[in-house]
Amino acid sequence: MSLSVHEQQSLQPFNTFGVAVKAHWYAEASTDAEVREALAAAAALGAPLLVMGGGSNLLLTGDLDALVLRMVSRGRRLLAEEGGQVLVEAEAGEPWHPFVLWTLEQGLAGLENLSLIPGTVGAAPVQNIGAYGVELKDVLHSLLAFDRQSGELREFRVDECEFAYRHSRFKRESGRWLILRVRFALSRQAVLHLDYGPLRQRLQQQGIDVPTPLAVSQAVCAIRAEKLPDPQVLGNAGSFFKNPLVDEALAGQLRERWPGLVGYPAGDGQVKLAAGWLIEQAGWKGYRDGDAGVHALQALVLVNYGGATGRQLLALAQRIQADIRTRFGVDLEIEPVVC
Ligand SMILES: Cc1cc2nc3c(=O)[nH]c(=O)nc-3n(C[C@H](O)[C@H](O)[C@H](O)COP(=O)(O)OP(=O)(O)OC[C@H]3O[C@@H](n4cnc5c(N)ncnc54)[C@H](O)[C@@H]3O)c2cc1C
Incomplete structure (x- = not known):
């Protein structure tokens, strides 16, 4: 066509x-x-x-x-299998969550923690999507991208993608690479990641002591459905700010003043602070200005109650950024791509 x-x-x-x-x-x-x-x-x-x-x-x-x-390209396939390791390929336009479910139906583990993330396969590497202790880089094998500068196709191995927290080479060189297909290294022997957030607890509450990848996926979906607004019901783009990395000295000063500060060691003398905690402490949770607001249950999520414009949502985000800078001396970076 x-x-x-x-x-x-x-x-x-x-x-x-x-x-x-x-x-x-x-x-x-x-x-x-x-x-x-x-x-x-x-x-x-x-x-x-x-x-x-x-x-x-x-x-x-x-x-x-x-x-x-x-x-809107579609297609997903098993390419090779050896010793329980399975190479799977999907077209960029494949909707992400149905693709995850399809891999689980094939008896493949690896993507279960990334269940119910909206969007497409082709965009997943752009910000190295992550959830519940797993990032795309942990399961990506390689991808095929179109170089808009030279008109040539280029294959990237995972180590060439410059993946970092919600970041990649494709985000850094925005506008250059158009991702056509993505390959994943999945496994028939599940190595589950249950230590992040309430995942293990949720499974235990359900009486599941030895979960399957499908049970993990279902638990992730249930937790996400409770925590995050459904875009079909309330417009949003998930987490609006990245969790900021600060040095240990600043984290220590902040913890003295706010003993409940939520942060995790991030290596190299840095601490990753929970942006949602900072925004909630500053009193923004549930705030609404016209149709632009901060979600009542999740301070990290900006929402459109119906008629908000992108500029109004951006203006609200900028007010939050300025307030967090003044109160905590911390810069919040916007996660979605603003255009
Ligand atoms: C309710 C909700 C929950 C979310 N939860 C998470 C989460 O847990 N973890 C997480 O990481 N993200 C999360 N997100 C963010 C979002 O779902 C992901 O970033 C997703 O990968 C975006 O996919 P998309 O197809 O919608 O990309 P788009 O929004 O359409 O595009 C995003 C960027 O990728 C580029 N892009 C898109 N397709 C391609 C392509 N084929 N080649 C090159 N560039 C491309 C675009 O130009 C743009 O710069 C959430 C969003 C929502 C609404």
């Missing part, structure tokens, strides 16, 4: 904040050929090309004078 380009397309259904903005040009790509066509179309229009997946890590602050390309 060849690419069809639409004009003045509303992006409201395609971003989980539910912000009402338009793309000057909009297209969907389900094949590599359509990706190439979109790049050629953008060049012919003299417009930048913005790639998106599920729009669950985006804050759109105004109409986009760009060609917005939504990745």
Whole structure:
């Protein structure tokens, strides 16, 4: 099928904040050929090309004078198996959570802790998605990306992706790499990660002492459903701020003043503070200004009660950042991509 380009397309259904903005040009790509066509179309229009997946890590602050390309490619397959290690490949446009469930149905372990994260397979490496003690880098084998500068395809091994906390080479070189397919190293012998948050406790409460990967996935889904607002009901992009890394000296000073400070050793003399705790302490939890607000149960999540614009949500985020800087001397970094 060849690419069809639409004009003045509303992006409201395609971003989980539910912000009402338009793309000057909009297209969907389900094949590599359509990706190439979109790049050629953008060049012919003299417009930048913005790639998106599920729009669950985006804050759109105004109409986009760009060609917005939504990745809708589908396909997932087992590529190789040896000694219980299984190589699995998925197309960039595959919705993430159904893909996780599919791997579990194949009897494969590795992605269970990353259940119920919105978005697509192709965007998952961009911010090295993570949850419940597992990050994408722990299970990624390699990926295939299109170099928008040279027009060539390039394969990246996991060690070439520069993965860090909610960061990667693809985020650093934003606009250069368009991820087409991702390969995962999964396993038939589960090595479960249950020590993060209330996961083990939840399983024990259910009487499960020796969980399967599927049971872990179900527990993760249950905990997430209690903690995080469903974007179908209340617009949001998950955690709005990264947990800040500060040096131990500052963490020590803060702990003297606020003994309940939540932080975890992060190596290299650094401590990762819980951004949600800082925001809650500062009194922002449940705050609402018009239709832009801070979720009543989870201070790390900004929400759109219906009619908030991206600019209003960004203005609220900036007020929170300034307040946290003044109170704690800590800089909060915004996690979603702002465009
Ligand atoms: C309720 C909720 C809970 C969440 N929980 C978590 C969580 O636990 N952990 C976590 O890490 N994140 C979480 N997120 C954030 C989000 O789901 C992830 O970052 C997800 O990977 C974004 O995928 P997406 O397809 O929606 O990307 P989009 O929002 O569409 O795009 C995000 C960025 O990736 C780029 N991009 C998208 N596709 C491609 C591609 N194929 N090639 C190159 N670049 C691309 C875009 O240009 C943009 O810069 C949550 C979000 C919500 C709404």
